[in-house]
Structures are given as C-alpha cells and as structure tokens.
Amino acid sequence: MGKARGLVAVNIEECKGCKLCVVACPVDVLHLADSFNTHGYSPAEYDGEGCTGCGVCYYACPEPGAITVYKNWLEAKDAYICQEKQVPSKLVEIDSVKGIAQCEACGKQVILSNFRTLSFTE
C-alpha cells in the first residue's frame, strides 16, 4: 500500500459514472455517489482519504476533464497562489470528498477539480 499523499478531485458535471476509475483504483478510495449530476449520472466520488496520487484513475477515465489527480497534494496545498490577491497562500481542505478547499489569503472556496484555473509555485 502506497503512502497517502495524493488527492483526487472529481468534476461531478463532467463525470458519466462509468465506474472505470472505481474499478481501476489500486487502493480502492473511489466510489459512485448516491446523488445525481445535472446530466443524470451518479458521479464518482473520493472517499476523502487514502489517495496515493498514483494517477491510475486519471488514465482509466474516458472523460478529458472529469478527474484531476494531485500527485503530491501535501506540497501542492502549501504552494498555492491566491488568485484574488496574487500572493503566496495555502489551501485548507474543507471537504476532501467533494474536492473543496479554502484559500488562506482571501478566504474564498477553491474547487480543486478546476485545476486549470489554479496556480502553484514550482
């Protein structure tokens, strides 16, 4: 069993609930949600802990943007750059199942599956 140092965030509106990521996950930390998204699918959901950041689910998923994997989440959350104030900040997890964090600098919620809009120091 790998070290739990990753984080997986599912964009529930892009997910079609095909379950391929759930089957592929080597540490079994994904499941299908009980709820539906607006397209009528039950999206995949992170158990909230245990992700190793291996990326297997990312490659198993047929949707281009449904799954985002932070391979080294512990480093990433401390390297966050606040979009509001453009200053170095930190992310605090609010809901790791839904992939929501909070920016320490501006206090706003950050959707982790929208990784294209986020920036981090290298």
Next chain:
Amino acid sequence: MSIKILGKSPGFYDSYERRPGSNKEQTHYCPGCGHGILHKLIAEALTDFEAAENCVFVSPVGCSVFAYYYFNAGNIQSAHGRAPAVATGVKRALPESIVISYQGDGDLAAIGGNEILHAANRGEAMTVFFVNNAIYGMTGGQMAPTTLIGQKTTTTPYGRTLQNEGYPIRMAEIISSLESPVYVERVMMADTRSIAAARKAVRKGIKNQIEKKGFSFVEVLSTCPTGWKMSAPQSEEWIKSTLVKNFPLGVYKDIAQQVEPLNLDLNLAPPERVSKLIGLEKDKLEIDTAALTINENIDEEIKIAGFGGQGVLSLGVWLSEIGMREDLEVSWIPSYGPEMRGGTANCHVKLSRENIGSPLVTHPSILIAMNRPSLEKFEDDVLEGGIILWDNSLIDVEPKRKDIKNIPIPATQIAKEMGNTRISNVVILGVLAGLTEFLDPMVVQRVLPLIFKKRHLLEINLKAFQKGLELGRELSD
C-alpha cells in the same frame, strides 16, 4: 519539489463550444467509451511534444466524427473512410504539420480499406490511430469487418458465421506486411497496465512523425459498452478475455530507428513552368477592359440545352471564357447523361459584375434550346422578359409564352449551308453577341483563336460567328 498534477490536457478545449446543446462540458461519447481514453493519450502526447499547435487532426465518420469538438488543434472532418486521403493532402501541402488520421473499424477496415492500404503503401508520413471495437458503434451496433466469429450484432443476430461473413480482418497484420510503414503496433485499453502500454504506443506513433520517419499505425482495442450491451467494467473484461485472443497484441513492425528521416520538401514546378506545360502561356490575352462596349450592369443567368454532341456544354464554357476576359464573375456547371453523343445535356452559366453565390441556374434570363425536349422542359422556368433563343430548323413547335423575347434562329440550317452542322453553336454565340450587351464581339473574336487551334476550323468558326452576329444585330434593331 515540483507540483505534479494530472488533469485535463491543454490539448483539449476548456469548454466544447462547437458541441450543440447546453452540455459543453462532457464529450458526446457513451459512459465508459474507449475513445475518451485514447483522446486523452493523444492530447497529452501532443502537449508534451509541443505539437498541438502544429497538429491537424483528421476525424472520420463514426462515433469520433466530432473529435473537432474537443481537440485544441487543427481539425478536418473527412468523408467516410477517406481520412488517410485527406491526411495525405494535408501532409503534402503542409509538410511541417503533424497529421493524425483517427479512424474506427467500420471506417478504416470496411469502407476505407482501400484508402488506408494505399496511404500505408505510399508510406505517407502520418500517424494513424485505428480504434478497433469489433462493431459499428455510431449506427447502432452492426457487424464490422472486425466483428468476431460468433459475436452477435444487430446484423448478425445469431452471431457472425464463417460461411456467411468470413473471418474478422486483422488490419495491423495486413498493414505490417507492406514495405513502407515504419511502425505498426496493436495495443488495448482494458486495464492500468494495457493503458500504459497504449500510451507508450501513442507517443511513439506521434514521435515518429515529428522525426519524419514515415507511416505509423497504432491499432487500439477499445471498449464499446453500448454496442456490446455491457457495463464499462464488463467491457474491459471482455477485451481481455475474448477480443485480444482474436487480435493478438504486439509490435508487428518497427523499423523507425533503422530508416533515415524523409525529405518532405515539396518538389513543385514553378507556376510559369506549369502554365507552359499545359499550354496556358499562348493563351494570354491583353485586353483593355475599359474600352469594352459591354453594359455596366450585367447579371445574366443562362441555360443552354440540347442533344449531346451539339456543342451545348462547349458553348457554355466559351461564354464563361469570354466573360472572364471581360473581367466578369463567371460560373459554369454541366449536367449530362453518360452518353458522349446523343442523350440530352444542358449547362448552367452565370455572368455577373457581382460575386456569384450559387452556380445553379433555376430561372434563366436566357434559355438557349437546341432541341424540342429542351424547349418544352425549360420554357416555363425562364424569367419574365427573358430571352428564349431556339433552333427553329430542328424544333417544330413554338414557345407558348408571350412574356418573353422569342428569338427563333435556324442555326443548324445556317451551319449546314456554311458546310458543317457542328458550328451551329458558334452561330448562336454570334446571335447572342449581336442581340445582347454582355458580349463584346472584339473579345469573342480574340478568344475564338484560343479555342480553335487549327487554322481551317478557326476560319469557318469566325465566319459562323460573323454570320450570327449580323443576324443578332438585325434582330435587336
């Protein structure tokens, strides 16, 4: 340490704006469809190799017909099975581009079987991704050339049989038997390990093209949960348990390291040389368009109809040719049966000062009818106040319309008296020039020598034109 994030590749658009409807965030593929995984592998490779900007993605007919919704690259959607032909054109015209032909099994192995064989045989420097899911997915699960013996589809409800449909076609093996391809591999996308292998093959296929190595072919065994009537995880199991036994994985050919990079520079003859080769040099005419006698407001829609062999189509071509020298916008389209002579033929000609939208002539301002069926067929379409010019030496009825200019010309009779019935169309050309204001006789007389290269033919045609011109001028007075 640097932050590593696996997420939506920049090789994809942020939002799929080309996709109709309100859902711009999901692909149109079914849940669990293999296309999405392969799309991701390709987009990732294009991004990593910094090739997306330079890539032209050719999508087929099949479920992946809408690949241009997703890939942030150049996109062309081609006719069914013709992606390799389109890709050939793109690659030859833009040798520095990265051209990807992405095709399914119905597209590549059935209707496009010929195209792919010859593109591969020519060794076109492109990358082909062949998505094999053993079924026609888009049209509702019919048998494909790759469908397995015994596999039930909507067109093989009892399962594919050897007697009726033969064996499934193994494209990777066929392509690899050709001399030119540099890389042929079959992979599958059924679990973590096989997807990693597919990723490697995708990257190699694209890398080969970047290094100008030649034709690369990657066959990918892919899921079709809807067509196979299974869940997505069951589909992956079926690939592993059944499909792969009929389509063995492996590298069928890889000589990319042994071959020298191709010289893809276009070896084109300069335009002047081409003009000379096809005889255009001699056809140059310096015409002072300011000195023309023709009307400023020209917008003629002409239909010329008659028997094949009467020069109906030729007359249309000449009108366009003359119009071009007069600096007009012109169009010509023919419509004829399979016979070279006899049968009926007609053509649509437009001559205008303005840009021409459609070349079709549904309501002609001028109808030239050279036989009776043509007159009867098109008479009613002529615009009010238009001209019906008809050969009364061949047509024994009169036009019934009274709201048009009725011009009967015994063109064939005149031509016969001049010694050759085949010049009747030139007589009509002359009449048109005398009667109307869109043909300048001076231009016509300079264009005719370009058409009739032989001296004796030119002489008789110039005479025929002159005769028609006089007749037309008499009629216009």
